[in-house]
Amino acid sequence: MSSYQSQILEDFERFKHALPDNLEEYILEQYAISLASTYGNLAIKNPFGKASGQLSLNANQIERDARSGLGFAVLKTVIAQDASGAQSMKAWAIPAARMTVEEIIGTRETVRGEKGWTVTWKGRGWSETFEAYLEFFDRALEIGRKNETLVIPSVKYHLPRPDENVWRSSEYEFTTGKLYEVWNKHNASPMPLEKDFSPTLAGDMNFSRERENILSWLREVPSQIHKTSVGPNIHLGLKIFNAAHSDDFQLEMLNMCESTSGQERADYVIYGNRLFDPNKEYEGVSGVAFGGPDLSDRNLSILSQWRHSLPLSATGNITTGKMAFEYLKRGATSFQMHTLFQLPDSEFEMKGGTRTARALHRLLFHPQDGFLLCVLHEKEVRAWRDSISIPEMAAQLRPS
Ligand SMILES: Cc1cc2nc3c(=O)[nH]c(=O)nc-3n(C[C@H](O)[C@H](O)[C@H](O)COP(=O)(O)O)c2cc1C
DSSP states (O other): OOHHHHHHHHHHHHTTSOOOSSHHHHHHHHHOOOOOEEETTEEESSSEEEOSSTTSSSHHHHHHHHHHTOSEEEEEEEEOOOTTOOOTTGGGOOOOOOOEEEEEEOOSGGGTTOEEEEEEOOOOSOOSOHHHHHHHHHHHHHHHHHHTOEEEEEEEOOOOOTTOOOOOHHHHHHHHHHHHHHHHHHOSSOEEEEEEOOTHHHHOHHHHSOHHHHHHHHHHHHHHHHTSTTGGGEEEEEEOOOOSSOHHHHHHHHHHHHHOOGGGOOSEEEEOOOEEEEEEEETTEEEEEEOSHHHHHHHHHHHHHOOOOSOEEEESSOOSHHHHHHHHTTTEEEEEESGGGGSOGGGOSOOSSOHHHHHHHHHHHOTTTOHHHHHHHHHHHHTOOTTOOHHHHHHHHSOO
16 A cells, blocks of 8 residues: 555544545645646636535525535526516426435446436426525625635526527526626626536427537527626536437537637536436426436546537536546546435445535545545656646646
8 A cells, every 4th residue: 555545544534523624725735736726717726516406505505515615616507587587498497395316327338237326306497586596696605705615606598499599688688697796796707607508408309309409509608698798707607418319419519619719609618417318207207317327427438539628617426536537537627516415324434524524525535436546646657746736637637
């Protein structure tokens, strides 16, 4: 066992009840690893964050996450509206209380039989008023600022159906403008914003049966946002979904993001939201999104083929630091998780602290699957200098 392996093992044991007070400082001093990274091109203190969803829809959740040390938190997706309150994507604004966390077995060739986890539910976007979302965003920004946790809003805006040629720009203008107004109370810098193309779109044949239609969204959405009155102040990320088409098409979607320029270009990409099973039933609804080993396997395989210069934030079955590192090797500089925070207690070796702290303990210090172990191993193999940063590692390792 190398000296760093035994040190990780010691720390894994030592921090079973509480993480060190200043996590980043500790890791820098003890392991010569700086966790500082980037989300899009904005600085974050560490690359681990919460993905948009049911675990980021109230201030208590954000407070717990920020205090427990997450680098960033993406808020639950709000459904855009225009000044009169009209929402073209209203069908997505439905609540759902119950979520089921279940084991799932990989079926793709490379991960066949591998065990993982998925969360099943039948809800969609934010179901309260837009005003309530703005208040939540305001509060979350306040909490984020105190704890150096970047807070990011997420929006689902109007997308035209194949037979509909008109973009409802008024939804883009009103929603983006109002969100920026809140952001600007706290920050002078550009506002990061995730545009959610959710996996449930994959199951809605009215929306996404035609590939050309999906590609036109990816081309047009950045223009719609950048041409709003606050457009120049928006740092826009497109959260790409797994469509019900081939792997080649996934790559086409990513390449569309990369090939655009000017107003049509997004500032970063989030890849890739969950898979969709049209046949699975849950609480009387057929068709559900799912994650687990198939999701990360497909995402990693597609990202391995994507030559990109856009910053990348990764999502999809990141339940270990090793999986985060796999995404890093494909160019990701931040990692956003949802399912990890819902795993049963038995999955966490840390017994004290919040669920978020336990997740960080598992991600960072795990002696077999942890992020520190992967980074130190890679540093040794490549003889990297001590001060190499996470974005530099990602730039060196990603496909070129
Ligand atoms: C219950 C649940 C709700 C979600 N809601 C949203 C959402 O509102 N907006 C969004 O962009 N992604 C949403 N997601 C997707 C997650 O943000 C994440 O990208 C995805 O689950 C993959 O990460 P994971 O494998 O760590 O869960 C949701 C996922 C789950 C499980």
